Amino acid sequence: MLTYVLRRLASIIPVAFIAVTACFFILRLAPGGPFDQERALPPAILRNLRAAYDLDQPLVIQYFIYIGRLLRGDLGPSMVVQDFTVSQLLALGLPFSLMLGLFAFVIATVAGIAAGTIAAVNQNKWPDYVLVLVVMIGLIIPNFLMGSILQLVFGVYLRWLPAGGWQNGSMAHLVMPVIVLAWPHAARISRLMRGSMIEVLGSNYVRTAKAKGLGERLVLSRHAIKPALIPVVSYLGPGLSYLLTGSLIVEQIFSLPGIGRYFINAALSRDYGLVLGTVILYMAIILVLNLLVDLAYAWLDPKVRYR
């Protein structure tokens, strides 16, 4: 088990290296740069700025300078937000973004598993049809549209919830962002769970459990849920990364103080350092999550052995 974890950690290194390299060069393919403004800067100032951020070097040299700093744990300075390093900006926004993402993740996972199970047990009856409808809505409507609709209905017309912002940090500000973020995720999980639960409920070993007279509740909770969760767990890793990246957009819609605020602005203003730093941060989170998901298999499916 320990050797497996170590080997998985080691395999993260080439993956991370390739991702950083690809991001670095793709970002530079985009036209424009951090110092292009509507009113062009005087050439002398521009030259000084480019020299200060090593942008006057050939691209390959810049790449090695960046990698060298990265290996020392330095994400470099922000090129647009003055007087801040990338690490400082990320540290400002990360706690909020993580909170939002994890909050949505937990709610979506629990709701998705519960809804999928209920639908499977009531296959082709009304709870199943209601679920299909709710799932469809969640999957069809993109989060920026869903966010705007909710803002308009509950924030502007009904005035039940604040339409955005995070002034006093009350939970009411989080309700709509979490719903927008969690909905599609819960929809996917419930569909996976419904399918695998229907399969498990028709399996021979569930028939055995019923023949033992265990009662519906025990058959479901002890015999059916664990094996039915296997396909769901394999989705949780990609699902969480989806939520964390999705949270960047939702933060922007609801003007919340997470990384999203910096990331979207950074991408628009070609703040190379900040964009790369954000990508690296999320990449690290996703790689660790995938590792955790693989370890969770062992608990669910004892046939999985780690070597």
Place this chain on the structure above:
Amino acid sequence: MTDVLNVRDLNVSFALHESEVHAVRELGFDLRQGETLAVVGESGSGKSQSFLAIMGLLAKNGRATGSARMGDVELVGMAPGKLDAYRGKDIAMIFQDPMTSLNPSLKVKTQLAEVLVKHQGYSLDKAIKESIAMLDRVGIPAPERRANAYPHELSGGMRQRVMIAMALLCRPKILIADEPTTALDVTVQAQMLDLFKELTNDFGTALVMITHNLGVVAGLADRMMVMYGGRAVETGTVDELFYDPRHPYTLGLLSSTPNPESRARRLNPISGLPPSLEHLPEGCSFNPRCAFRFDRCLVERPPLEPVGEGQRRKACFYEGPLVAEERSA
């Protein structure tokens, strides 16, 4: 001897998209305490479905009517919640495929002990101890180690032994075994049948052995019931049916079974195919494949009626001698 199960007029049907398929029709039989009853028939004869119906384990689109009384308890139509007080305790079932009938994600001891916790109210510790003793009893070597194993770590024969142990934990009055040896190696099959014989004897459990293997019947059963097209066509003791079959289908089954003492060079299979349950022939369901049929068989269905003085019954109009060599078809 007292009866532990009385089945009368049991019908099982399945709703399909537009039609209804009757898998079992008007089935009636008695099961006596401690005896072994073999239920024999081809695939689709309704033998498994009748007992799944009694256990309340029909597929969602299945429906059972009629009566199956275990003492004073009527099992057909009972709500699943009430049925759970008897399933696994007084009436247990073992299934054909031991590879898929145990839960892959739970340890063997969990799957055994939960039966005792549920039905006998044992503490988990006591239930596990008892389960290990039962594993020992069914001939599993190193039972404590095996109890901590997951099903995929055991061989097929070992898993079927676990299934037997699980079914017998509460010393049920009735054990239904649905082709329990079909998925096993031939060498393991014989061991398993000896085990069934020994344990049901010791516990006074009545055994229903659902099978299409007449070798199994000969070695194990006291009485047998032959099913065809969802109905019982002949019942009686094993000796009666083996040495003096009175229904042409029973005769057909016997002459299509290899017998080293017979001088016949070739097996004599029953011609034709089992009937589709959706389009059963008029009259006797077996008539298209029967060498002894006459006009009446084509229009009227023979009822299951007593033969002679004993408990024997058959559903056939033909009263002449049944001799395999006379078969012309």
